[in-house]
Amino acid sequence: MVFYVLRNGAHLNLYEKRLVLFSGKGGVGKTTIATAFAMSCAQRGMKTLLMQINAKDRIGEIFDRNPIGEELVELGPNLFCVNSTPASALREYALMTLKIKIIYRAVFENKIVQSFLNAIPGISELVLLGKAYYHAAVEKKGGELKWDIVVVDAPATGHGIFLLKIPSVVTSIIDSGHMFEEAERMKELLEDSNMTSINIVTLLEDLPINESQMLLESLGELNISVDYIFMNRVLENPFSADEGNILEGDSAKADSITDSLLLAARFRKSRLDLQNKYLDLLKEKIKRRRISIPYFFEGVNNQGQLEDISQRMQKQLSSDEQ
Amino acid sequence: MNRKLADLVAKKKVVICVGSGGVGKTTTSAVIALQEARRGRRVIVLTIDPAKRLANALGLESFTGTAQKVELEMAGELWAMMLDMKACFDEVVQTYAPDETRDEILNNRIYKYFSTSLAGTQEYAASERLYQLYESGEYDLIVLDTPPTTHALDFLDAPNRLGDAVNSRALQWLYKPTVFAGKKGMGVFSMGTSYVVKILSKLTGAQLLDEFAVFLSAFSTLFDGLQERGKAVRELLSTDESTFIVVSIPDPLTLKEAAFFYDKLGADKNTVGAFVINRVHDFGLDADELDRPLVNISARLNEEFSDKKSTARKLVENAKEYALLKSRDFSALQELRGQIPGYVPIVFLPYFDRDIHNAEGLERARYELFDNEKRV
Numbered sequence: 270m271v272f273y274v275l276r277n278g279a280h281l282n283l284y285e286k287r288l289v290l291f292s293g294k295g296g297v298g299k300t301t302i303a304t305a306f307a308m309s310c311a312q313r314g315m316k317t318l319l320m321q322i323n324a325k326d327r328i329g330e331i332f333d334r335n336p337i338g339e340e341l342v343e344l345g346p347n348l349f350c351v352n353s354t355p356a357s358a359l360r361e362y363a364l365m366t367l368k369i370k371i372i373y374r375a376v377f378e379n380k381i382v383q384s385f386l387n388a389i390p391g392i393s394e395l396v397l398l399g400k401a402y403y404h405a406a407v408e409k410k411g412g413e414l415k416w417d418i419v420v421v422d423a424p425a426t427g428h429g430i431f432l433l434k435i436p437s438v439v440t441s442i443i444d445s446g447h448m449f450e451e452a453e454r455m456k457e458l459l460e461d462s463n464m465t466s467i468n469i470v471t472l473l474e475d476l477p478i479n480e481s482q483m484l485l486e487s488l489g490e491l492n493i494s495v496d497y498i499f500m501n502r503v504l505e506n507p508f509s510a511d512e513g514n515i516l517e518g519d520s521a522k523a524d525s526i527t528d529s530l531l532l533a534a535r536f537r538k539s540r541l542d543l544q545n546k547y548l549d550l551l552k553e554k555i556k557r558r559r560i561s562i563p564y565f566f567e568g569v570n571n572q573g574q575l576e577d578i579s580q581r582m583q584k585q586l587s588s589d590e591q
Numbered sequence: 592m593n594r595k596l597a598d599l600v601a602k603k604k605v606v607i608c609v610g611s612g613g614v615g616k617t618t619t620s621a622v623i624a625l626q627e628a629r630r631g632r633r634v635i636v637l638t639i640d641p642a643k644r645l646a647n648a649l650g651l652e653s654f655t656g657t658a659q660k661v662e663l664e665m666a667g668e669l670w671a672m673m674l675d676m677k678a679c680f681d682e683v684v685q686t687y688a689p690d691e692t693r694d695e696i697l698n699n700r701i702y703k704y705f706s707t708s709l710a711g712t713q714e715y716a717a718s719e720r721l722y723q724l725y726e727s728g729e730y731d732l733i734v735l736d737t738p739p740t741t742h743a744l745d746f747l748d749a750p751n752r753l754g755d756a757v758n759s760r761a762l763q764w765l766y767k768p769t770v771f772a773g774k775k776g777m778g779v780f781s782m783g784t785s786y787v788v789k790i791l792s793k794l795t796g797a798q799l800l801d802e803f804a805v806f807l808s809a810f811s812t813l814f815d816g817l818q819e820r821g822k823a824v825r826e827l828l829s830t831d832e833s834t835f836i837v838v839s840i841p842d843p844l845t846l847k848e849a850a851f852f853y854d855k856l857g858a859d860k861n862t863v864g865a866f867v868i869n870r871v872h873d874f875g876l877d878a879d880e881l882d883r884p885l886v887n888i889s890a891r892l893n894e895e896f897s898d899k900k901s902t903a904r905k906l907v908e909n910a911k912e913y914a915l916l917k918s919r920d921f922s923a924l925q926e927l928r929g930q931i932p933g934y935v936p937i938v939f940l941p942y943f944d945r946d947i948h949n950a951e952g953l954e955r956a957r958y959e960l961f962d963n964e965k966r967v
Contacts, residue, residue, distance in 0.1 A: 295612030296845070327844070366793065391704075392795075425612065438704050443798040475644050475946065476613065507905050526876070530906040533875040533913045539944035566912040568842070568919065 281496055281558070283586055284313060286466040287414075288405040288458065290421040291499070292429035293470035294480040298501040300327055301569050302470045302562065303422035305579040309586070311348035312579070315417035318404055319344070321352040322397055322424055322432070328352075331572060355393030358400045366447055394428075394435040395452065402455050406464075426480045430487045433459060433467070437491055460492050468497045469557075473547040482554045498557045499582075500548075502564040506541050508534070560585045596938050597961045599864045600627060600732075603834050605725065605827065607735045608867075609856070610838035611848045615869035617642050618947055619838045620736040621649065621671075622956045628667035629957075632731040635670040637720060639713070639738050644946060646671070648953045670730070679716040687816045692809040701806040713738045718824045725827060834864035841871050841920035841939070846927045853931060866931070867960065868924060868939040872916040881911050924967045938966045 283289055283306070291303040300321070307319040321328065321337065329337040332344050339357040342350050405419040423429045436459065439452035459465050469484055471477040485495050551559075562578055569575065600606055600623055608616045608623070617640040624636035638645075638654055646653045649661045649671055656675030663669055684696050696702050717737060724733050792800060827833055835856055839849035849866060856862040928937055940959050947953055959965075 297613070439799075442700050442704070442802055446795065446798060447793060448795045448799060476640070476642060479641075479643070507909060512902050512905070526880070529876045529880075530910045533910040534906050536874065536913065536944050537909055543945060566915050 281589055283466055283468075283496065284310065284315070284418070286418065286464060287416075288401060288419050288421065288465045290401075290423045290433075290465070290467050291470055292423040292426060292467065292484060293499075294472075294477040295425035297470050297472050297477050298562075298569070299425070299470045300324070300422050301575065301578065302499045302501060302582075303420055304328055304331070305562075305575050305582055307348060307350075307418075307420040308345075308575060308579040309583040310418050310420065311345060312583070315347060316415070317348050318416045318419045319348065319350040320401055320404065320419060320421045321350070322401075322421065323354050323393075324352055324422065326352050331570065331575065333572075353397055353400050355397060358396040359392065362396045362399055391431075391435050391438060394432045395439060395448065398432055398435060398455055399451055402451075402458055406454075406458060426484050430484060433488065433493060434491055462494050462496075465493075466496045467493055468499060469495055469555075470499045470501055471551070472502055473500055473544045473551065475547060475550070478547060478551050478554065481551075485555055485557075495557055497560055497586075498551065498555055499560045499562065500551070501562045503561045504537070504540055504544055504564045506537075508538070513538075558589060594934070594936060595961075595964055596865050596867070596936060597626065597964070599834060599936075601630065603732065603832060603864075605721070605733050605735070605833035606864075607737060607828070607833065607835045608838050609737050609835055609852055611845050614838050614840045614845060616640075616838045617645055617736045618953075618956065619836070619867050619869065619960075620734045621645055622953060622960055623836070624669055624671075624732070624734040625953060625957050626961050627732050627734075628661075628663055628669035629665050631666040633668040633670075633729070634732045634734065635672060635724060635730045636734045636736065637672050637674060637717070637724065638736040639674050639717065640736065641673060644948045648947050648949055650950065674713070674717055674720055676713055676716045679720055683719060683813065683817075687813050688809075689812050692812050695805070695809045696813075699802070699806045699809060701802050702810070719820065722820050722824050722827075829860070829862070835862050837863055837866045839866065839868050841868055841923050843919075843923045843926070846923050850927060850930050853935075863935060865935060866927070866937040868927075868937065870942040871924070871939040872913060872920050873939070873941045873965070875910055875913045875917060878911060878914040878918065881907055881914060921967070928967050936966050938964055940965075 289306065291299050291306070293299050304319060307317050310317040318341075319328070326336040326338070328344070328350055329335055329342070334342055334344070337350050337352045339351065339354060344350050401419060401421050404416055406414070408415040424432060436452040436456040439448060440456060443449050459467075467488060469481045471481045481498065488495055560582055562581060565574060567574075569578070606620075606623055608620045610616050617638050620636050620638060624634045628634045635658060641654055643653055649669070651659055651661065651671060654671060654673035656673055656678050658670045658672045661669040661671055681697065684693060688696055714737070717735065721733060721735055724730060828835075837849045837852050837856075839845050846868075849868075853863050853866075924937065924939065931937065938960065940956060943952070943955070945952065947956055
């Protein structure tokens, strides 16, 4: 049995966290990974909220629903999804802060005030993160926290870093007031590795790995630790070692069926070699536990595939659990 | 009708590659720049991505914020430069801000944190840099690799929006409160700014508003120039001297975004000169050609395997997987073709079996794109 020990002495179990975020380079499959993880949580009986941040919704389509917006949508047993926009989050935040609806209407529904608020740098990020914070640590139902776990499909690297950085930025610019207090609380939650887990999704390609490393370093500066690296679209190797020699050599022009087969096999072999090279690079640059999700030749576009990914993920994650 | 990509870029002074993240925009930009340099022009490629592999392919250690010359064994000149946002912003402030506000801006805490991370600032910096390079007149062609964004308009709009935001009455009200005192028709504002400030302060804290007001009033000294240059860039991009190239990969969702870019950039105005689709699985057999008895294939394998039949089966399975990719790629490309008028070329590059990490790889991509052009 492998027994992983973290720096602080605790073992790592993503299923024990309250807030689990996924970031990484654009196009690496963050939504797929976050959704599959949320599905595995729900399957374990946890009341799960999957939160998209101002995303062009794809989850609705996969689950045969209308596009998911600000309204909570039930995707399955224990599994709920919401797509938060800065406008809705700001509105909720203002209402919660001011408590009096009429003031909100008078002030915040004024067009000039709205355009003003939109222009304050960082406010979108702050209220969006604040919303995640609210769901993970504040929102109650029947005296208990409403959600067992909140899974966030976070924005890609650049904006992702900014989202996680915003509490520190706010607390360094100002030192009092409502927003300051909110930012302090968020900062605390993000830095608390017992509560929060940040994970990076990557492909075994150079640019996604570079960005992952950048993300890891930026988060390190913020005192936020990264738990897992989820390697997505990992090409599997069907060939055994002794079959390797027919796959050597350049991909020549194919003029018979067999040659065509060899050509396709050699192509795969080349991509596999490249992938191994990048796996070595990843291991060297990012010393974190890795979860491997295979490449689907048919693409990932339905619930069944997500189910499959979710199970593979859960199996790998729970081998770390004991 | 059959205008080649080579002819398109040969006539332009500015080529802008747009597209979603991770589709090979930077590589495509470099390849276009290489093509034109080979033809004897003086070309600069301005990239956003600090992709080391591509820098190496150009014989550079890494991309930097200043133009570096690429060694070429040919007539033209190829320069490469990376967009350094912070430097670009600081330069704008250094160049254009009046003496009395320069330091105030550079030292403002809001400026420090947000000049590089505000939504749209990267696009703004790219546009500013493009203007500078164009005005310098040093290059025959500028190839610009834009920030990965799903909102194609961001790039064109960035100077505008930044200007608008700062010029907006709401913001002026914050840094020039006296202008609006007692004015009619401004809803809550007529109640007096102090009331609104009080409510907003409740939300943000008064301190944040103060910092922001200082930032705005200092930064406002830059706005006129900012808007002027933004307008000049928009004009430049709408002339025949410029063209946009939409870069994508054949994944259906990404192609959908590519089509969206085409629409947003102004389908009717001929803004987009071509599509370049990278990583198309354009090899191997089609699925129906693979339904053959395995025995024929195992008989043809010369090598001795412990189990020829199992090897043959794996080869067929693998080929079928790639046949699936090939058919997926081409049906997605056909769908795009159906949406885009025939006079806009959709050119594609094969999925290479290795990364482009040296001059040879870059030349191979250049050859495939320009000398051996394939289109749907």
